[in-house]
Amino acid sequence: MWKEYYHASGMYDFDYSLRRLDMDPLIRTNFKERWVDVPVRLDDNDKVVVRVNSEGTTEKPVFTVMSDHDEDQDIIFENIRNIFQWDKDLNDVHQFFQGTELAMLFHRYQGTPIVRDFDLYGSLMKAIIHQQLNMKFAYTLSTRFVQKYGEEVDGSWFYPTPEKVAELEYDDLREMQFSQRKAEYVIDTSRKIANGELDLKQIAKQPNEEVLKTLGKVRGIGPWTVQNWLLFALGRDDLFPAADIGIQNALKKMWNLDEKPAKKDIEKKAEGWSPYRSYAALTLWRSIED
Known part of the structure; x- marks a missing residue:
């Protein structure tokens, strides 16, 4: 077995990521010990299971990456780093939104990362x-x-x-x-x-x-499926699925509306959240998940 440590850039709420990952019955997680097992398919079709364990805090995130597969360590680690997007400094995202109407949400839900799907x-x-x-x-x-x-x-x-x-x-x-x-x-x-x-x-x-x-x-x-893939398969920073019911409900709550806002109104407002609209979407979803 090999093990490697990684210190992520900026804030990173791994516990929230675990909660989102645990929504999928196919993904093996452990909240108490703070780990998730990630299935990684290599180019030669070898199938490797990698354990990602959080040993830090949201403010000082530290991770260990472990696997019984002794070959291709660099490839496996790079794959894991890309999935969890540890190189993205979420402090920059947080600071950007302090000048927007989402400032309070980003203060409440600091370090919300985009975790990519595994395949x-x-x-x-x-x-x-x-x-x-x-x-x-x-x-x-x-x-x-x-x-x-x-x-x-x-x-x-x-x-x-x-x-x-x-x-x-x-x-x-x-x-x-x-x-x-x-x-x-x-x-x-x-x-x-x-x-x-x-x-x-x-x-x-x-x-x-x-x-x-x-x-x-x-x-x-359709557009919803492609946007979903862009966000969760590719981890793109600047997507905002304005037609998503969860987004509409979150904005209805935040804006104290009697009914869900129109898609065109949401898209216009979201222009001011570029280039981090994906993080706005995640934080709005999180606000109604709670």
């Missing part, structure tokens, strides 16, 4: 499966999907490969309570990825607008 393909599948569903049933479906067609390693679940999903029939997912359309979206998108028509690694290098155009052409992938 580009898995993140896209989860977004497609979850779209237009309540959270409880959404996680029920994605858990069934992964536990049926993915792989468990040391208690952690890896999403199936696009090649494996491409071989499924729509009825295979219908039997798991997928709608016909959702079954088609999951399998057809996986087939495009498996045959090289969609290259998620290359798409991940594109600017936000290009990603929206590229993925938006795929049947069953």
Whole structure:
């Protein structure tokens, strides 16, 4: 086993990250000991489980990264650092919002990080499966999907490969309570990825607008799904899903409105939160989660 320590830049609320990660039944977490096990798929398709443990505080974040996989240590550590975005100085984000109407929220919820999903393909599948569903049933479906067609390693679940999903029939997912359309979206998108028509690694290098155009052409992938992928798969800083019901409810509460604000009004207000609109979205979500 190898172990490496890392001191993150600025504030970092790892305990909040654990709470968000724990919402997914597929992710193994421990609040008392403050760790999460991260499934990492290497380029040679080796599957490695990495334990990330917080040993510091929000103000002085310190982490240990541990794995039984003695090879590819630098690659694994870089992967983990990118997932948790430890190089992002959240003090800069905090200071930016002190001059905005979100100042009190950012004071209350300091060091809220963007933690990326563990896998580009898995993140896209989860977004497609979850779209237009309540959270409880959404996680029920994605858990069934992964536990049926993915792989468990040391208690952690890896999403199936696009090649494996491409071989499924729509009825295979219908039997798991997928709608016909959702079954088609999951399998057809996986087939495009498996045959090289969609290259998620290359798409991940594109600017936000290009990603929206590229993925938006795929049947069953709308703006909400692409924005979700940009935020949680790629960890982009400046996204604001104004059509999201949670965002609308958070702003309704903050602005003391009788009904949810209009999307165009939200987008106009959010212009003043650029270039950190993703952090505004996360902090607004957090304000109603509490």
